[in-house]
Amino acid sequence: CRQPMLYQGMLSQSPVESSIRAKLLQALQPVHLEVHNESSMHAVPRGSETHFKVVIASQRFAGLPLLQRHRLVNEILQAELAGPVHALSIQAKTPQQWEENQSVSQSPGCLGGSKHDPHMATKLGSQG
Secondary structure (H helix, E strand, O other), X not given: OOOOOOOOOHHHOOHHHHHHHHHHHHHHOOOEEEXXXXXXXXXOOOOOOXXXXXXXXXXXXXXXXXXXXXXXXXXXXXXXXXXXXXXXXXXXXXXXXXXXXXXXXXXXXXXXXXXXXXXXXXXHOOOO
16 A cells, blocks of 8 residues: 655755645645656756646545546646646546555656657757
């Protein structure tokens, strides 16, 4: 059984990642929260905070369809989504769903290219 990851890695968090974590903790009081900066997997400069994955389990999601759960998270993070965050992958579960299935899906690929794309790797070579 996985232990709650509410505060994992907080000392090394970047400003946007810290803001995402703090807002979700305050608004949704999750029993499980993971915030992953996935920017390094995409065609952005090193150190960027543009692509994130959030895995969250909160009782606030009980009775809400998946679309409403995503809208709730998006509303909470509207400032980040209007600013530095280009892509946000959300896995929103109730605590019961999390207990039954703690698997975490891979985030979808970036339509703007990724570092694994040979054409983008050449472009990124001059940035880092």
